[in-house]
Amino acid sequence: MKAMRFSHNHMSGGQVAPEIGNLKELQFLSLTLDSFVNISGMFWNLKGCTNLTALLVSYNFHGEALPDAGWVGDHIKNVRVFVMENSALTGTIPAWLSKLQDLSILNLSGNRLTGPIPSWLGGMSKLYCMDLSGNLLSGEIPPSLMEMRLLTSEQAMAEFNPGHLPLVFTVKPDNRTDQQGRGYYQMLGIPTTLNFSDNAITGTIPPEVGKLKMLQVLDVSCNNISGGIPTELSNLTRLQILDLNGNRLSGTIPPVLNELHFLAVFNVAYNNLEGPIPTGGQFDAFPPRSFKGNPKLCGQVISVPCGNKVEGRDDTPSKLVGKKVLIAIVLGVSLGLVALIVFLGCVVITVRKVMCNGAVLDGGKLVEAPQFDSTSELYNGSSKDTTFFMSEVADGVAKTVTFVDVLNATNNFSPSNIIGSGGYGLVFLAELQDGTRLAVKKLNGDMCLVEREFQAEVEALSTTRHENLVPLLGFCIRGRLRLLIYPYMANGSLHDWLHERRAGDAGSGAAPLLLDWRARLNIARGASRGGLCIHEQCKPQIVHRDIKSSNILLDEAGEARVADFGLARLILPDRTHVTTELVGTPGYIPPEYGQAWAATLRGDVYSFGVVLLELLTGRRPVETLPPPQGQQRELVHWVLQMRSQGRHADVLDPRLRDKGDEAQMLNVLDLACLCVDSTPLSRPAIQDVVSWLDNVDAIGRSDL
Incomplete structure (x- = not known):
């Protein structure tokens, strides 16, 4: 066997089998979207795959540390294409990658590498395509990158023959591929690329960048880069995309850049640039949004004569609402051929980058708030009162905070402020100066919507209010960045109390919660009412897609609030597909999701049934058995097996037994097993679940 594509199978926490090392002739391996765990074990088991040249293992090993042991590089030393994106991996870029001397394409985007x-x-x-975007990388751009052989030498590139793999690459589904979610490109169809966007890179753009004359795509947007735009960029005569937006660049735009005749995308929005915008060449075709957020720029393209004083010009997004559109970019190639570039996720170039749009809720309606003018103000800690988020509504009045407030409250989105993570992104604790605590969710960059669609969905979700839902309070859009703001739930999640905290551990100053059966039943009732709201009361109905104990939060009174509802609509509107990012969490995923690509209301009921089983048993949805078994066991399968043996009471949490509540618990167990029925139509609707839980007291006292 020379190729294996084992993707979209949702293995629910499985591991890559050791037997894979027996495939001596294996050249292409895709283990994408399978929910695998134990990343070190995978690398170890690949030791025997000495002919492996392409390794795609994205959307797996979520939150694990990328191993730094040198033997990893020895095991996959012949790999030419290495893609491990969107897995929230931690750690640093490992030195063992240097052992992959034939490496041509490297994609580590969408992780948490520092x-x-x-x-x-x-x-x-042999490296010519590198995507490190969407991480937490810091420091300056290394000068050594300006010496990359294939990006500096036309002769070296002409002599370079990467060889074609035995089959085409299958690219992750997204809205830039065909209807089947596939794009097919051989290695030579992928442009030379450096993508460091959405990190925390500082310093300047080195003038030596002019040596990279074979480079086609350069994206350093959404960082903290300062200094000027080097004139040496004009040497990059093959450059097709140059994205510098969302930094702290100053000075003028070099007029000589109009000599870049193949430049199809140019974006310097939201910097601190000044002076005239160059004319001639491709610059006559770039839209005004490529330059906005720079109040000291002038030129015909933005309708600001350079003879006029422009410092006071109001070019903020609040004045531009309704004018923002999504650009569909078609890259020109030689002889006028046009190709849509979808390179293994290697380059995620999006020109739909806009300013941070603040919003406040006024009578349940999102309205535009004042904005800041430039990114430089943001990082310089401007004291200008520029409204960014609405933090709460007190006595009918919207309380607002500035963008700088949010930066300070999260320590510049420091990793130390991370309080949660999931398939949608990271959650940061923000503590304002007045003591108000907020939860700020930073959505994964590759899931971005264009601003107009994103704002419309936020407006719709903001009107969904219920005492058992975590309300959405505000939002931000900046480049690929999408932030959502919620109230901070002092008592954490149900998952914490069932599986992490010790009894009586308050944590974070919250009052202790004693999760006896009465408390658990109250949580189940509250969560079910939250589900009823999104399933029945919202128009259109909202399919949650990821109901789990960690998405059921507890407020200061210990009342349950369902979190993360509607996020799929913010990320993929008007679609019900169970997509690569939104497949749910292992242990909670309904069995039909592995057979059909549709998320349903009854699928949510299945997931809620798993939560009920957690409350009843005190067990995790997926457990690793101790030696000698060492295998993983799903809670649903274990409970159903025990019931089939007539051992109903044996599944109940031992800490809750013999306290007079067994009748109620067994009644709720019956409900939970109905919810996790393998046939969707056999599951109760959410309103039936609510009714059952509300009446379980009477049933427990008299009927059982």
Whole structure:
């Protein structure tokens, strides 16, 4: 066997089998979207795959640390294409990658990698496409990257023959692929790329960048880069995309850049640039949004004569509402051929980048709030009162905070402020100066919507209010960045109390919660009412897609509130597909999701049934058995097996037994097993679940 594509199978926490190492002739391996765990074990088991040249393992090993042991590089030393994106991996960029001397394409985007960009990447002689976007990388762009052999030498690129893999690459589904979610490109169809966007990179753009004359795509947007735009960029005559937006760049736009005749995308929005915008060449075709957020720029393209004083010009997004549109970019290639670039996720270039749009709720309606003018103000800690988020409504009055307030409250979105993570992104604790605590969710960058669609969905979700839902309070759009703001739930999640905290552990100053059966039943009732609201009272109905104990939060009174409802609509509107990012959480995923690509209301009921089983048993939805078994066991299968043996009472949490509540608990157990029925139509609707739980007291006292 030379190729194996084992994707979209949702293995619910399974591991890559050791037997894979027996496939000596394997060249192409895709283990994408399978919910695998134990990343070190996977690398170890690949030791025997000495001919492996393409390894795609994205959307797996969520939240694990990328191993730094040198033997990893020895096991996959012949890999040419390495894609491990959107897995929330932690750690740094490992040095063992330097052992992959044939590596041509590297994609580590959409993770949580920290530290600097390693200088040794510049010495990898066959590397020509590198995507490190959407991480937490810091430091400056290493000067050694300006010496990359295939990006600096026309002769080296002409002599370079990457060889075609035995089959085409299957690219992750997104809205830029065909209806089947596939795009097919051979290695030579992927442009030369450096993508470091959406990180925390500082310093300047080195003038030596002019050496990279073979480079086609350069994206350093949404960082903290300062200084000027080097004139040496004009040497990159093959450049098709240059994205510098959302930094702290100053000075003028070099007029000589109009000599870049193949430049199809140019974006310097939201910097601190000044002076005239160049004319001629491709610059006559770039839209005004490529330059907005720079109040000191002038030129015909933005209708600001350079003879006029422009410092006071109001070019904020609040004045531009309704004018923002999504650009569909078609890259030109030689001889006038047009190709839509979808390179293994290697380049996620989006020109739908807009300013941070604040919003406040006024009578349940999102309205525009004042905005800041430039990104430089943001990082300089401007004291200008520029409204960004609405934090709460007290006595009918919207309380607002500035963007700088949010930055300070999260320590610049420091990793130390992370209080949660999931398939949608990271959650940060924000503590304002007045003591108000907020939860700020940073959505994964590759799931972005264009601003107009995103804002419309936020407006719809903001009107969904119920005492058992976590309300959406505000939002932000900046480049690919999408932030949502919620009230902070002092008592954490149900998952914490069932599986993490010790009895009576308050945590974070919250009052202790004693999860006896009465408390658990009250939580189940509250969560079911929250589900009823989104399933029945919202128009259109909302399919949650990821109901689980960690998405049921407890407020200061211990009341349950369902979180993360409607996020799928913010990310993929008007679609009900169970997509790559939104497949749910292992242990909670209904069995039919592995057979049909549709999320349903009855699928939510299945997931809620798993939560009921957690409350009843005190067990996790997926458990790893102790040695000698060492296998993983799903809670649903275990409970159903025990019931089939007539051992109903044996599944109940031992801490809750012999306290007079067994009759109620067994009644709720019957309900839970109906919810997790393998046939969707056999499951109760959410209103029936609510009714059952509300009446369980009477049933428990008299009927059982």
